[in-house]
Amino acid sequence: xxxxxxxxxxxxxxxxxxxxxxxxxxxxxxxxxxxxxxxxxxxxxxxxxxxxxxxxxxxxxxxxxxxxxxxxxxxxxxxxxxxxxxxxxxxxxxxxxxxxxxxxxxxxxxxxxxxxxxxxxxxxxxxxxxxxxxxxxxxxxxxxxxxxxxxxxxxxxxxxxxxxxxxxxxxxxxxxxxxxxxxxxxxxxxxxxxxxxxxxxxxxxxxxxxxxxxxxxxxxxxxxxxxxxxxxxxxxxxxxxxxxxxxxxxxxxxxxxxxxxxxxxxxxxxxxxxxxxxxxxxxxxxxxxxxxxxxxxxxxxxxxxxxxxxxxxxx
Amino acid sequence: xxxxxxxxxxxxxxxxxxxxxxxxxxxxxxxxxxxxxxxxxxxxxxxxxxxxxxxxxxxxxxxxxxxxxxxxxxxxxxxxxxxxxxxxxxxxxxxxxxxxxxxxxxxxxxxxxxxxxxxxxxxxxxxxxxxxxxxxxxxxxxxxxxxxxxxxxxxxxxxxxxxxxxxxxxxxxxxxxxxxxxxxxxxxxxxxxxxxxxxxxxxxxxxxxxxxxxxxxxxxxxxxxxxxxxxxxxxxxxxxxxxxxxxxxxxxxxxxxxxxxxxxxxxxxxxxxxxxxxxxxxxxxxxxxxxxxxxxxxxxxxxxxxxxxxxxxxxxxxxxxxxxxxxxxxxxxxxxxxxxxxxxxxxxxxxxxxxxxxxxx
Numbered sequence: 001x002x003x004x005x006x007x008x009x010x011x012x013x014x015x016x017x018x019x020x021x022x023x024x025x026x027x028x029x030x031x032x033x034x035x036x037x038x039x040x041x042x043x044x045x046x047x048x049x050x051x052x053x054x055x056x057x058x059x060x061x062x063x064x065x066x067x068x069x070x071x072x073x074x075x076x077x078x079x080x081x082x083x084x085x086x087x088x089x090x091x092x093x094x095x096x097x098x099x100x101x102x103x104x105x106x107x108x109x110x111x112x113x114x115x116x117x118x119x120x121x122x123x124x125x126x127x128x129x130x131x132x133x134x135x136x137x138x139x140x141x142x143x144x145x146x147x148x149x150x151x152x153x154x155x156x157x158x159x160x161x162x163x164x165x166x167x168x169x170x171x172x173x174x175x176x177x178x179x180x181x182x183x184x185x186x187x188x189x190x191x192x193x194x195x196x197x198x199x200x201x202x203x204x205x206x207x208x209x210x211x212x213x214x215x216x217x218x219x220x221x222x223x224x225x226x227x228x229x230x231x232x233x234x235x236x237x238x239x240x241x242x243x244x245x246x247x248x249x250x251x252x253x254x255x256x257x258x259x260x261x262x263x264x265x266x267x268x269x270x271x272x273x274x275x276x277x278x279x280x281x282x283x284x285x286x287x288x289x290x291x292x293x294x295x296x297x298x299x300x301x302x303x304x305x306x307x308x309x310x311x312x313x314x315x
Numbered sequence: 316x317x318x319x320x321x322x323x324x325x326x327x328x329x330x331x332x333x334x335x336x337x338x339x340x341x342x343x344x345x346x347x348x349x350x351x352x353x354x355x356x357x358x359x360x361x362x363x364x365x366x367x368x369x370x371x372x373x374x375x376x377x378x379x380x381x382x383x384x385x386x387x388x389x390x391x392x393x394x395x396x397x398x399x400x401x402x403x404x405x406x407x408x409x410x411x412x413x414x415x416x417x418x419x420x421x422x423x424x425x426x427x428x429x430x431x432x433x434x435x436x437x438x439x440x441x442x443x444x445x446x447x448x449x450x451x452x453x454x455x456x457x458x459x460x461x462x463x464x465x466x467x468x469x470x471x472x473x474x475x476x477x478x479x480x481x482x483x484x485x486x487x488x489x490x491x492x493x494x495x496x497x498x499x500x501x502x503x504x505x506x507x508x509x510x511x512x513x514x515x516x517x518x519x520x521x522x523x524x525x526x527x528x529x530x531x532x533x534x535x536x537x538x539x540x541x542x543x544x545x546x547x548x549x550x551x552x553x554x555x556x557x558x559x560x561x562x563x564x565x566x567x568x569x570x571x572x573x574x575x576x577x578x579x580x581x582x583x584x585x586x587x588x589x590x591x592x593x594x595x596x597x598x599x600x601x602x603x604x605x606x607x608x609x610x611x612x613x614x615x616x617x618x619x620x621x622x623x624x625x626x627x628x629x630x631x632x633x634x635x636x637x638x639x640x641x642x643x644x645x646x647x648x649x650x651x652x653x654x655x656x657x658x659x660x661x662x663x664x665x666x667x668x669x670x671x672x673x674x675x676x
Contacts, residue, residue: 231405
């Protein structure tokens with residue numbers, strides 16, 4: 001035993017004493033390297049978060065109040081106001097009118113296309129890349145060129161509808177209903193590829209031999225889909241849906257570029273922007289921001305629980 | 316239950332690989348037939364063609380009296396046990412076993428009764444609620460078997476089902492699997508690369524290499540009378556000694572005169588008639604050679620190594636640059652370097668044509 005323990009120590013080169021700073025522990029060194037990033041993070045995310053939380057309890061107005069230090073503390077007034085104003089509820093409903101159909105459509109289309117792509121065929125890689133292009137375009141840019149296409153009198157969409165097919169032209173961006181439909185179309189166009197990509201990843205991860213086993217076991221196509229494909233892909237799909245839900249819920253650029261938050265498309269983030277930088281009611285805007293945050297955290301939590309349930313079922 | 320018959324099966328993959336080359340094979344009703352060969356020999360492809368998981372390029376497959384060429388796997392009335400079990404990872408053992416019944420809409424109470432009976436037979440009642448991930452490989456193996464037997468199919472197709480088990484469990488499962496198959500009386504095609512499995516389990520063994528069927532026979536036939544040089548070198552441990560020889564007069568002669576084996580005139584005649592060229596290969600098992608100290612044997616050589624194995628001793632003797640292996644009783648006491656002579660049991664030797672690699676006598 002003793003001879004064994006001596007050998008490794010004698011072969012190890014002796015540490016040079018002067019080179020090591022005794023007070024500089026590994027932990028401290030790690031902290032030193034992390035500090036700049038942490039400070040930056042603290043400054044650009046944590047600080048505004050806390051500051052806006054404070055502001056949401058004041059009547060601060062960034063335009064007229066000289067300093068936020070003098071802003072009047074109003075307690076939960078801003079929250080009460082936001083939650084009792086019918087207009088805010090209308091915005092919530094408008095946001096839901098956008099989010100629910102959009103994410104549903106993106107899910108159905110994305111998963112559907114992924115199912116079609118889950119086999120070998122010529123040009124599969126190329127077409128997959130092409131399908132992913134919308135996702136790579138900046139939302140602002142996408143909004144801009146869709147706005148041109150949706151132009152009532154010079155846009156290509158109405159040209160096709162009216163001049164080619166002979167139907168009545170549609171006032172895409174100015175009519176309440178069709179403005180929302182435009183918004184849904186553009187967001188679906190841009191983000192269906194995301195669900196498609198996630199679905200395809202999930203589908204290709206299902207081992208082929210499971211389907212072979214099911215074939216031997218006389219399972220029908222539907223039975224295989226229902227009892228093998230769906231349960232195995234579902235957790236990944238839920239993650240994709242969470243991402244899309246959160247993203248659609250805080251959609252701003254597209255609505256702003258397409259209609260500037262015009263009739264029918266004044267979704268919550270646009271509304272928030274108008275309170276914050278139109279009315280300069282900073283306190284109220286902060287309160288609304290926090291209400292939105294709580295709602296999305298609650299929603300995301302429900303879905304994360306659903307994922308954990310389906311994960312737990314696998315163990 | 317049914318007979319499985321394969322006629323002139325050819326499978327060429329799209330990339331040009333000829334995996335199965337004109338294989339004809341039949342397993343009578345209730346037989347346990349083992350497809351044996353090294354990896355890449357086409358045994359698994361053959362099995363997958365029978366299952367309908369692969370479509371053959373040409374040839375016919377019969378299950379019972381039916382040609383099943385164009386039937387999907389589900390309509391062939393077979394069960395397939397995969398090498399990696401292919402259990403459904405999100406389903407419990409119970410649901411895995413019940414899957415084939417649920418897929419065709421069997422009533423729930425009937426399913427329950429049958430799953431319980433199968434679980435009893437396979438002694439896996441305690442894991443029924445577990446998912447594959449939390450089962451040992453032996454338990455997964457049994458669940459996979461359970462899923463295969465629950466339907467009472469006409470044919471079992473098994474693709475190296477014991478390969479992923481550790482050695483002790485494997486030898487247990489060999490016995491159990493064999494017993495289960497005999498009890499159910501279901502025709503079984505069993506693919507393996509492990510000759511011990513093939514020898515112990517198979518009623519007959521079909522040896523394949525590079526897509527060709529080399530020989531079909533009982534384990535003893537394949538061992539004692541290999542039809543080709545490949546079978547001779549693949550089956551048995553140690554493998555058959557294969558010594559290049561030529562026929563001169565009525566005797567087989569080794570390259571350097573150390574080997575001279577006189578044959579009966581009719582045997583020599585038969586070889587002469589069948590051989591395609593002068594090159595021959597003498598095949599003889601290690602236990603069919605006897606050693607002696609004298610000068611009267613068929614070969615002379617020098618002991619290179621001696622390995623006492625307990626129940627027997629394994630000698631290596633150098634001869635014309637190759638080593639001849641001989642097993643003898645453990646009591647023989649030749650030492651390394653001793654000059655010895657070897658006598659070959661003429662009733663148990665094989666002579667192959669070196670060019671065609673087929674056995675002549």
